[in-house]
Amino acid sequence: MPELPDVEIARRRLERSLAGATIRAASCNDRWLLRPRSPAHFSRALAGRTVRSVARRGKWLRLLLDDGTRIFSHLGMTGEWLNADDARSEARSERARLDVARDKHGASSVRYLDSRRFGRLVVSERDITEWTELGPDPLADGIDVSRFAAALQRRRGAIKAVLMDQTVLAGIGNIIATEALWRARMDPRTPSNRVDGAGAARLARALKAEILHELRMRTRSDDYRQNVFSVYGRAGEACKRCGTTIQRTVIAGRTTAFCPRCQVRSMKALHRRRPSSR
Numbered sequence: 001m002p003e004l005p006d007v008e009i010a011r012r013r014l015e016r017s018l019a020g021a022t023i024r025a026a027s028c029n030d031r032w033l034l035r036p037r038s039p040a041h042f043s044r045a046l047a048g049r050t051v052r053s054v055a056r057r058g059k060w061l062r063l064l065l066d067d068g069t070r071i072f073s074h075l076g077m078t079g080e081w082l083n084a085d086d087a088r089s090e091a092r093s094e095r096a097r098l099d100v101a102r103d104k105h106g107a108s109s110v111r112y113l114d115s116r117r118f119g120r121l122v123v124s125e126r127d128i129t130e131w132t133e134l135g136p137d138p139l140a141d142g143i144d145v146s147r148f149a150a151a152l153q154r155r156r157g158a159i160k161a162v163l164m165d166q167t168v169l170a171g172i173g174n175i176i177a178t179e180a181l182w183r184a185r186m187d188p189r190t191p192s193n194r195v196d197g198a199g200a201a202r203l204a205r206a207l208k209a210e211i212l213h214e215l216r217m218r219t220r221s222d223d224y225r226q227n228v229f230s231v232y233g234r235a236g237e238a239c240k241r242c243g244t245t246i247q248r249t250v251i252a253g254r255t256t257a258f259c260p261r262c263q264v265r266s267m268k269a270l271h272r273r274r275p276s277s278r
């Protein structure tokens, strides 16, 4: 499932192809993805408009057009934006297409593919609540540690589940949460309201480091999932830091891997240890 780094890469690709470009024609063959609007509305609202900017908050993308119309895109599980000439594009799962023209670059197209159709493509004259209700984006907005600490104090659930609450921070999914908690040496089952200010600061640093690490790995190769994770998907293997066997638990319905030795619940024990240099 796409997480913040995947969506950021999609944003950069769309920005390169679309910023400043004029949409000559737009089509979408999937009423479900467009709900509550229709394919006819999609074509009518977009044709002739120029794309001003491509923004991202959490796992949502927002294309802003010159008349104020916005296209919100959520990739769901299998959504992907590709240039029309991309070798990976398969016509079968193509759901939408934008034919564009740009001064120096001539004409081109971008396509939206989504085989499982859990994505969304919402055309609106204003920002939608799915966008406005999101918490700060760790990459685009940074993490204000005192606000982050206060948000953690207000919640009682396991810290892992709270990190994945999109109103606390936008864009954190299972992988980033699992890896950042290992970096911060914090047990994923720690009650959120027991994380103190220093713990929140430590976690904020770990989240930012993990996001930048994953972005770097994804831009380097397509098979980045090989060997880039420290605990995610590694239950039963030895912890890279202390050698203890990585364990698995389920938090808020999601499988979570963690090291039972070097990820601790007690803030005192946590602050006695130095943060991971990785």
Ligand SMILES: [Zn+2]
Pocket: 239, 240, 241, 242, 243, 244, 259, 260, 261, 262, 263
């Ligand atoms: Zn360990």
